[in-house]
Amino acid sequence: MKNEWTRLTAEPSICGESPFWHPTEQRLYWVDILGKQIHRLHVESKVQDSWLMPGDACCIAPAKSGGLVIALRDGFYRGEVWGGDVKPIATVGLGHFDFDTSTHRFNDGKCDSQGRFWCGTMNEPRTENDGALFSLEMQDGKPIVKKQATGMTVSNGLAWSKDDRTMYWSDSFGHTLHVFDWDAKANEISSRRVLKDFPRKGAEPDYGGRPDGAAMDADGNYYVCLMEAGMLLKLAPDHKELARIPLPVGFATMPCFGGVDLKTLFVTSLRENRTPEELAEQPGLGHVFFKRVDVAGAPVNCFKD
Numbered sequence: 150m151k152n153e154w155t156r157l158t159a160e161p162s163i164c165g166e167s168p169f170w171h172p173t174e175q176r177l178y179w180v181d182i183l184g185k186q187i188h189r190l191h192v193e194s195k196v197q198d199s200w201l202m203p204g205d206a207c208c209i210a211p212a213k214s215g216g217l218v219i220a221l222r223d224g225f226y227r228g229e230v231w232g233g234d235v236k237p238i239a240t241v242g243l244g245h246f247d248f249d250t251s252t253h254r255f256n257d258g259k260c261d262s263q264g265r266f267w268c269g270t271m272n273e274p275r276t277e278n279d280g281a282l283f284s285l286e287m288q289d290g291k292p293i294v295k296k297q298a299t300g301m302t303v304s305n306g307l308a309w310s311k312d313d314r315t316m317y318w319s320d321s322f323g324h325t326l327h328v329f330d331w332d333a334k335a336n337e338i339s340s341r342r343v344l345k346d347f348p349r350k351g352a353e354p355d356y357g358g359r360p361d362g363a364a365m366d367a368d369g370n371y372y373v374c375l376m377e378a379g380m381l382l383k384l385a386p387d388h389k390e391l392a393r394i395p396l397p398v399g400f401a402t403m404p405c406f407g408g409v410d411l412k413t414l415f416v417t418s419l420r421e422n423r424t425p426e427e428l429a430e431q432p433g434l435g436h437v438f439f440k441r442v443d444v445a446g447a448p449v450n451c452f453k454d
Contacts, residue, residue, distance in 0.1 A: 153441075154396070154438040155438060155440065156397070156433055156437075156438055157177075157192070157415070157436070157437045157438060158436045159197070161433075161435025162179075162180075162184055162188070162417070162418075162419070162420070162436075162437075163184045163419065163420055163435065164184070164435075165179055165180070165181055165419060165435060166179065166207075166208065166402050166403055167207070167208035167259075168403055168417050169210065169211065169407075169449040170407025170408070170411070170446075172448060172449070174191075176190060176191050176192070177189065177407055178209060178211075178217075179417050180207065180209055182206055183205065184206075185202045185203075185204060185206055186199050186201055186202060186206060187199070187200040187202060187219070187228075190437075192407075192408070192413075200232050203235060204221040204222045204223065206219065207222065207257075207268070208255065208257055208258035208259065208268055210259050210449070210451065210452050211449060211451045212451060212452040212454055213451040213453050214229075215229060216228050216229040216230055216233075218260070218285075218454070220268045222250055223241040223242065223250045223254075223255075224243070224246060224255070225237075225238040225268070226238060238292050239292040246270075246283070248270055248279075248281070252272065252273055253273065253279075253280070254273060255268050255270055256268070256303060256305065257269055257362055259308075260449075260450035260451060260452050261313075261333070261450060263336070264286070264450065264451060264452055264453030265284050265285060265286040265452075265453075267282065267283065267285075267297070268282075268304075269281065269304025270282075272322075275322050277302070278322075278323060279302075280301040280302055281298065281299045281304075282297045282298040282304060282318060283295065284297055287453065295336065297338055298318065298338065301318070301323065303321040303322040303323075305320070305360060305362060305363075306319030306360050307363065308371055309331065309365070310365075310369055310386060311368070311447070313333040315328055315330065316331040317363060317373075319363070319373065321360060321376060324347040324349055325345070326343070326347070326360050326373065327342065327344060328341075328388075329342075344388055345388075347375070356378065357380070358377045358378025358379075358380060360373050360374075360382075361373065361374040361401070361403060362374055362402050362403025362404065363403070366445065366446050367411070367444065367446060370383055370385055370444070371383070371384045374396070374401045374403060374404060376400060376401070378399065379396045379399040380395060381393070381416070382394075396438075397416075397433055397438045398431045398433050398436075400419050400420075400423065400431075401417070401418045402416075403416065404416045405446065406442075406447070407446070411446045411447075412441060412443070412444070412445050412446075413440070413442070414440055414441075414442045416437070417437050418433070418434055418435055418437070418438070419434065420435035
């Protein structure tokens with residue numbers, strides 16, 4: 150696939166996900182879920198650091214007071230200092246969640262504009278659509294966990310509109326992108342509806358992929374990776390399709406905006422379960438790529454603890 154993308158990383162991830170640009174550190178962060186690592190890279194110097202997690206590193210977000218909020222397989226954790234202890238906030242073992250960690254784990258997540266951390270679960274065998282979406286906020290130092298929605302197999306695509314009135318959430322396995330009305334102050338979602346159905350393989354002559362991770366730009370446009378299609382779908386605030394941006398690999402997972410002006414678009418990708426033929430054709434699988442764009446991204450939201 151020939152386009153303007155440049156490979157950023159020296160070594161691939163098994164399952165690269167959850168990238169964000171840290172505005173004060175000027176670093177790109179992302180996770181390797183199955184490699185159980187969090188990575189960060191200073192783009193200008195090309196210096197990369199890695200932090201081994203005690204379990205699957207599903208997604209991350211920066212914390213306002215420093216460090217990261219982290220979703221591992223079984224719940225939410227806090228890493229206050231890079232490379233330091235990872236302390237549980239709300240986990241299955243602490244009684245905050247009721248799913249079976251042998252068949253389910255957390256997946257896609259990020260913070261909303263109010264500083265709450267949201268994350269959805271996935272059914273790893275893909276046998277049931279029993280994944281759920283949770284939000285976490287801290288009140289007087291105590292975690293408040295709320296189950297917000299259910300009925301997904303592989304939770305993905307979280308994002309919020311520029312006016313804080315709409316929330317996006319997709320099911321990668323179900324090939325559907327949903328939207329909700331969102332009351333940011335009350336933290337309540339309602340009026341769930343399917344925004345877009347993505348046909349499955351064989352349903353149409355040209356398979357268009359399925360929705361994965363997503364990001365927002367400063368104009369309120371929604372960008373979502375179309376897994377297997379090698380495309381980034383751009384939707385306007387009124388949900389009209391604006392563009393399909395070719396990606397450097399077919400198995401891209403999640404975009405984010407970064408750089409000093411937030412006009413560098415980054416995208417993570419995966420190598421998990423790829424065939425020898427796919428790896429030979431796409432040696433960049435698992436790497437992070439970037440390109441310059443005309444429209445700046447929305448800055449990352451930080452966790453308030």
